[in-house]
Amino acid sequence: MTKITLLISLFLQCFLCLSQDCLVHTGTYQGRNVYVINPFAGDGVGFSVKSVTVNGDPITDDVVNSAFEIDLSKLNFYLGDSVNIKIYHDSGSLPRIINEYSVYSVSLAKFTDLRLNSSGLLSWCVTGDSLRKTSHIEQYKWNKWIDVGEIERGPSDSISCYEYQTSMTSGMNKFRIVEYDLSNYANKSPAVSNISRLQNVEMLQTEGSDIYLSDKTHYELFNSKGQLIMRGYDKYLSLDSFDPGIYYLCYDRIYAEVFRKY
Numbered sequence: 001m002t003k004i005t006l007l008i009s010l011f012l013q014c015f016l017c018l019s020q021d022c023l024v025h026t027g028t029y030q031g032r033n034v035y036v037i038n039p040f041a042g043d044g045v046g047f048s049v050k051s052v053t054v055n056g057d058p059i060t061d062d063v064v065n066s067a068f069e070i071d072l073s074k075l076n077f078y079l080g081d082s083v084n085i086k087i088y089h090d091s092g093s094l095p096r097i098i099n100e101y102s103v104y105s106v107s108l109a110k111f112t113d114l115r116l117n118s119s120g121l122l123s124w125c126v127t128g129d130s131l132r133k134t135s136h137i138e139q140y141k142w143n144k145w146i147d148v149g150e151i152e153r154g155p156s157d158s159i160s161c162y163e164y165q166t167s168m169t170s171g172m173n174k175f176r177i178v179e180y181d182l183s184n185y186a187n188k189s190p191a192v193s194n195i196s197r198l199q200n201v202e203m204l205q206t207e208g209s210d211i212y213l214s215d216k217t218h219y220e221l222f223n224s225k226g227q228l229i230m231r232g233y234d235k236y237l238s239l240d241s242f243d244p245g246i247y248y249l250c251y252d253r254i255y256a257e258v259f260r261k262y
Contacts, residue, residue, distance in 0.1 A: 023087040023095060027103035029077040034070040034085065035098040038063065042092020049095050053086045072103075101181070109133065111177055111189035113161070118194055120168040122175050125161040126153060133179045137164050140174040140191065142220065142250040167218060167233075168196040169253040201252035209261060211237040211249065219251040 025034070038049045049063045054075060061071055070085065077083065083103045089095050114124045122137065137149040149164060166175060173196055177189040204212045213219075213235040221230040221237065224246040230237070239247070239261050248256040 021089055021091045021094070023089060023097075025085040025087070025097055025100070025103065027083055029072060029079060029081045029083050030102060031073075031079055032099065032102040033072050034102050035067065036063075036070065036087065037067050037096040037098060038065060039093045039095065041090040043090075048090040048093035049087055050090070051088045053088075055082075055084050109179060109187060112159075114177070114189060114192040116166070116173065116175055116192045116194040118197055120166040120173070120196065121163060122166050122192070123161065123163045124177055124189065124192075125159050127159040135162065136178045136180075137166065138176050138178055139166065140176075141169055141253055142255045145176070168198060169217070170196060170198040170200045171253050201254070203249070203251075203254075203257060203259075209239040209242075211239065211259070213237075213251060217252045219249060222248040222250075222256070224248075 036049065036052075038047045040046070041048050047064055047066065049068075052059045052061070052063055052070060054070065054072065057075075059070060061068060072083065085103070087095055087097075109126045112125045112127065114122075116122050126135075133153055135151050135153050136147050137151075138145045139148045140146075148166065151162060151164060153160065153162060166173075172193060174191050174193045176191045179187045181187075199215070201217045202214045204214055216233060216235045218233050219231065219237065220228055223229050223242075226248075229242065237249075242261060244261050246258065246260055248258055250256055
């Protein structure tokens with residue numbers, strides 16, 4: 001594009017923004033197209049949207065409809081490329097983007113230098129993401145990943161490092177960091193492992209409606225239908241409020257020990 005053509009294009013865009021309202025939507029390309037609801041113009045003649053540009057270039061998609069698609073897939077974007085969409089519309093009628101998350105930034109963070117010491121201190125660094133995010137700390141135990149904590153981290157165009165004191169089980173422990181964007185995409189770090197110095201927790205006895213463990217630990221209690229009915233952190237559990245029957249207790253690193261309440 002020559003300098004003269006570029007200047008003319010910028011002039012026309014400025015003119016359009018002055019003569020019409022302009023809905024601006026920015027983010028990064030996520031491999032998704034954008035869908036727009038296009039109401040009637042304020043005077044009832046035709047539709048509200050007059051034209052659309054993507055990164056300054058007019059699109060060739062048909063916008064003279066009650067709903068239309070902005071096809072980003074044919075514009076030679078790569079994942080993570082910046083996208084700036086301008087929708088020029090009638091001042092008395094506002095179009096609506098159905099899937100706003102489509103060009104919002106996913107978590108592009110790169111997790112590095114993950115470490116877990118034998119006392120449960122988890123540390124890691126983040127780089128490459130300019131957005132504020134909630135970092136979820138997940139622990140693998142009882143045959144599943146469990147969300148055990150979270151921290152709010154700041155933007156990190158450069159590198160930022162964090163620490164979180166976990167609560168370990170006996171034996172081998174495994175943790176990871178997970179972040180979600182507005183479309184619920186999960187960006188997961190590699191898992192990091194270490195062996196704790198803690199002794200195995202054992203079920204000492206069950207007496208009537210009581211369960212005694214050898215030490216305090218996190219636990220989850222399920223009924224015979226597999227429904228979670230209680231969770232906590234203790235060495236003593238009271239089942240007074242539950243009916244007689246079969247129950248499954250997950251505790252320490254023990255998966256689903258079975259016992260009966262009479």
